[in-house]
Amino acid sequence: MNVSKYSIKGQKMSEKIDLPEVFGTTFRPDVIKRAVLAEQSRKKQPKGVSPLAGRMVAVENWGPGRGAARVPRIKGSRTHSAQRTAFIPQARGGHKAHPPTAEKKIIEKVNRKEHLLALKSAIAYTASKTAVGDRGHRFEDKMVFPIVVESKAETIEKTQDVVRFLGNLGLSLELMRIKLGKKVRAGKGKGRGRKYKVPVGPLIVVGDRECALSKAGRNILGTSVISVNELSTELLAPGTYPGRLTIWTEDAIKSLGERFG
Known part of the structure; x- marks a missing residue:
């Protein structure tokens, strides 16, 4: 199984990249939900x-x-x-x-193999165009999933360049959805350091946690930048709903293959 990758200018490149077998994992929303709830219980x-x-x-x-x-x-x-x-x-x-x-x-506990299955299944959901659309994410119809970009993207050093990069990929409507969806929270949480509720936006997965993109993209509203080693079921399926819009760098795909096969 292979897929075309995108350049930092948002253009589809002729070179294709082989995807790890983890993207072919069976969809198990029931197992994902249990794993996410278990991860959330650890924060209590x-x-x-x-x-x-x-x-x-x-x-x-x-x-x-x-x-x-x-x-x-x-x-x-x-x-x-x-x-x-x-x-x-x-x-x-x-x-x-x-x-x-x-x-x-x-604290709820989940079997080790069951938790691993949930993580693999959540990763596989990122390759489903239907699942990503059902979560409410906005993207162009011509977008190819999973979204893989060249490794050069990890060298972006400025936040404005990251925003421009996401716009080149066709995610301008997604960023606008997040901006317009920022609302004041109902209840006492307003006075407890969590005044606003922000919609969940794109997840950018990089190969190296210390790359420039990790620092440049961390302050974009609703966007998260993590490495492959930091992947969790809750990040891939916020609120127990799988199919978060995920952007993988080429190095992240290679690291993913080494970790899961």
């Missing part, structure tokens, strides 16, 4: 409550015969809080019935 932080929360109060039980509920009540008299119900879950200021515990297992 354990949380719990203090064992003394809601219990730091002196209470007594009146017992029967007083025409009042037999619940713990605050000791004392002639104060606002005296004789008020406390301590128990249904009381004001009482402890929670079943609060979150830091010991809870919140």
Whole structure:
């Protein structure tokens, strides 16, 4: 299986490149979803409550015969809080019935071979024009998938040149979609350092993490630049939906063949 590659000017070159066998992996959206959810669970932080929360109060039980509920009540008299119900879950200021515990297992595990299958399947989805289009990405109809560009692209040093390079590939509408899709987040996240929601854009995979393109393309809205060794199911299938618009450099394809075959 081979495919034509593009130059940095967006022109299709006569030279073709052989694709690794990983691009022929069976599509398994169910396995991909499980792997992505497992990767997302690793980002969660354990949380719990203090064992003394809601219990730091002196209470007594009146017992029967007083025409009042037999619940713990605050000791004392002639104060606002005296004789008020406390301590128990249904009381004001009482402890929670079943609060979150830091010991809870919140990290999901996936079998090693199953996780590898999910990653391979997510890579194969990047070669499907239909799957990429179903995710909402915008590109020209004449685009050939998977998108492979010459290794010279890794030498681009300026962000404006990377934007021009993506435009030459026919992804101007994709960049415009991301720009217009930037919205203010609903909810309290606005005040917690994540004010905006940005659509997921192209993923550029390079062979060398230290190349100039890694630094030049990292500040483009919605775009990610990673090396082959940094590939993950979540990056290839954001939100558990596979088929992210991915641009592979020629060196990345070679590294991909060495890693997966």
